[in-house]
Amino acid sequence: MKRLLPILALSTLFLAGSALADDAQAIRQRLAEWTTAFNTGDKATACDLFSKTLVSDYRGQGEAGYAARCALITRALDDKARRFRYAADIKEVIVSGDLAVVRLTWTLTIEPGGAKSVEPGLDVFAREPDGKWRIIRYMAYEE
Template sequence: MRLARSLLGSMILLIGAAYAERSNQQQTEIRNALSEWTTDFNTRNTQNICNLFSPNLRYNYRGFPEQNYKNICKQLRRSLNNKKKRYHYSFNIREILLANDLAVVRLVWTLKVTDVSGQSKTSREEGIDIFKKNPDKKWQIIRFLGYEEP
């Protein structure tokens, strides 16, 4: 009986450790996906700028009507092709919650926009991104909410 309890306890510890390792790996993958997108955005890489988003994307931003993948890609490419402004994004992840192939990420985006005269404006936007891990093992955003800090 004692041996059975000991084996059961060991199995529970191993399962818990495996879950924690998987969770850490998934969080790293999500952080890397966000970092990659930020680099693409900041370097005006319009070819890859939509890779973070699922073709099934739906999002709400600052009270505007619901938008989709096509809308965000068009807006991002238009912004990045505007030579009169320079954009720079950074992010701060507040929390990542994982559930199988879904993740909820609470984060703050900071956007600095500089015009040709050198004047800049910085805004901070709170957001919630919902990621789904695709069959190809890439995490993509399927839903997001963006809003200004109070």
């Protein structure tokens, strides 16, 4: 039995590492789904990335919760004069239990005209009771 203990300990570490990698991939997938939803005008799916307990801080806009951020997404997607498209560059995903931190940069392109906004940020995700990872806090700014 003493010989098996190190093997069991290593297998437990491997399984924990595997679960963290799976969670990081699930978060990356949620961000990819959000990007597709936003870029195709799917407001419900775009808003679903955010927790109802969201507290966000975007430089120049101040703090806002879920309702305000979802209303902003809705206004952008309903704008008939302009089209907004996002692309994400995920720098890292750090998972610890039911919390995760994502360091990323969003690039927003606005048509017509091709104006670009580069927006580095930090998102804090939580695994909510339904099993989905959602953003509970984020800070971002435009370069």
